Structure formats: structure tokens, C-alpha cells
Amino acid sequence: xxxxxxxxxxxxxxxxxxxxxxxxxxxxxxxxxxxxxxxxxxxxxxxxxxxxxxxxxxxxxxxxxxxxxxxxxxxxxxxxxxxxxxxxxxxxxxxxxxxxxxxxxxxxxxxxxxxxxx
Numbered sequence: 882x883x884x885x886x887x888x889x890x891x892x893x894x895x896x897x898x899x900x901x902x903x904x905x906x907x908x909x910x911x912x913x914x915x916x917x918x919x920x921x922x923x924x925x926x927x928x929x930x931x932x933x934x935x936x937x938x939x940x941x942x943x944x945x946x947x948x949x950x951x952x953x954x955x956x957x958x959x960x961x962x963x964x965x966x967x968x969x970x971x972x973x974x975x976x977x978x979x980x981x982x983x984x985x986x987x988x989x990x991x992x993x994x995x996x997x998x999x
Contacts, residue, residue, distance in 0.1 A: 882947065882948050882949070884949070886903065886953055888902070889901065889902045895955075898919055899917045900915070900917075900918070901913050901914075901926075901953075902914040907930075909929065909980045910980045911926075912925060912927050912972060912973065912976040924965055924966060925965065926963060926965050927965075927966070927972050927973075928963035928964070929962040929983065930951060930983075931952050932949050932950070933952055935948045935949060
């Protein structure tokens with residue numbers, strides 16, 4: 882089972898008070914509207930879809946083999962697998978680029994798996 886990111890949520894920690902609203906998503910990427918009412922700013926974040934195993938014992942670092950969750954980006958992920966832009970059309974273009982790149986990676990992995998099994 883994979884727990885998905887919510888369609889809308891209020892940020893906590895370093896993004897406390899910021900509202901995140903999912904605009905678009907697919908199996909490879911997300912596009913969120915980010916509203917910071919305190920700073921009176923609106924911008925967009927496009928990022929890769931990332932899935933990790935759920936930790937079931939933090940002290941022993943034991944992770945589930947059957948339960949997973951999607952994660953959102955942190956500050957140090959920007960420029961690596963997440964990007965922000967105040968312009969919707971540029972953010973949408975980045976979302977589409979991420980999607981195309983991840984599809985190409987999937988095709989390459991499938992091709993390599995097929996080659997290895999021969």
C-alpha cells in the first residue's frame with residue numbers, strides 16, 4: 882500500500898503556515914500551488930514523485946516491506962528533484978519535463994532488465 886500526498890495541506894516546521902494545493906499529478910511528478918498568506922506570495926512547485934518505505938521502528942531503523950508513502954521535498958531537494966517558480970506556465974513546463982524524463986528512465990530500466998534476462 883502507498884499512502885499518497887494529500888490534495889491540500891498546511892505546512893509545518895520550516896514551512897509552517899504555508900498552504901500547499903495539488904494542481905496536477907501523475908505517476909512521475911507533482912505540481913503544487915504554494916500560498917504564503919503571511920508573506921503575501923504565491924508560487925508553484927514541481928517535483929518528482931518519490932516513494933519510501935514507512936519506518937515501523939525508528940530506534941532499530943526497521944522499515945516496512947509492504948507499506949510505503951509518497952514524500953514531498955525539503956529545502957535541500959530544490960534544484961535536485963524539486964523546483965519552484967512564481968510563473969505558472971514555467972512551473973507547468975518543468976512538471977512536463979520531469980514527467981518526460983522519468984518516463985525515459987522507466988523505458989531505459991525496462992530495456993536493461995530485458996537485456997539482463999537474456
